[in-house]
Amino acid sequence: MELRTATAADWPGIWPFLREIVDAGETYTWPRDVTEDDARRRWLVGPPGRTVVAVDPDGTVLGSAKLVPNQEGPGDHVANAGFMVAPAAAGRGVGRALGAYVLDLARAEGYRAMQFNAVVASNTRAVALWRSLGFDVVGRVPEGFRHPHLGLVDLLVMYRRLG
Template identity: 85%
Template sequence: MEIRAATTDDWPLIWPFLREIVAAGETYTWPRDVDEERARAMWLVPPPGRTVVAVDPDGTVLGSAKLAPNQLGPGDHVANASFMVAPAAAGRRVGRALGEHVLALARAEGYRAMQFNAVVATNTRALALWQSLGFEVVGRVPEAFRHPVRGFVDLLVMHRRL
């Protein structure tokens, strides 16, 4: 698997799994019916942000991640990142590879830490991955996410120094 900068040509390969993940309503705080134009603007971030893709040798996009400052101005030394793995690629360590890549990229770009603002507490696979990569839960927002099956669940704030 190769991880490289995403291009606009990658979008048609990202959109189908991004749409599926967001529509499921279990892990992202985006509107479940987000349209393609808005999703593209939210995912293919402008500089200083970066979007990357994990690609199989045959060109299949297995997942994608975006990296950007978590805040503007005096808070721009803390990175934020988001990750999506195509459901068909689950279990292939794509999320881990993207996580490690984005952490290294953030370090190289001079960020001092990375923060995730809204990890859904029921997303146990993501929680386990982020904790294995050194993230800690530093905050909990009670019942801040409407899960389509489990009802109101907590959102977690996770942080890691770089």
């Protein structure tokens, strides 16, 4: 698997699984009916942000992540990131590889920490992955997410220092 900066040419490989994940409404706080144009604008970020992809040797995009400052101005030393792995690639280490890659990238770009603002508590695989990569739960928004099957579930704020 190759990990690299995404290009516009990667979008056709990202969009199908991004649409599937967002439409499911189980892990992302985006509108479930997000349009392709809006999704592209949200995901393929410009500087100071960066979007990356995990690609199979055959060119199939297995997953993607975006790295951005969590806040502007005096808070821009803390990174934020979003991750999506193609459901067909689940369980193959793509999320872990993307997570480690983005943490290294954030550190190299001078970020001092990384914060996730809205990890859906029922997304136990993601919570376990982020904990294993050194993140702690530093906050909880009770019933902050409307899950389509579970009803109201908590959102977690997760954080780790990069130094």
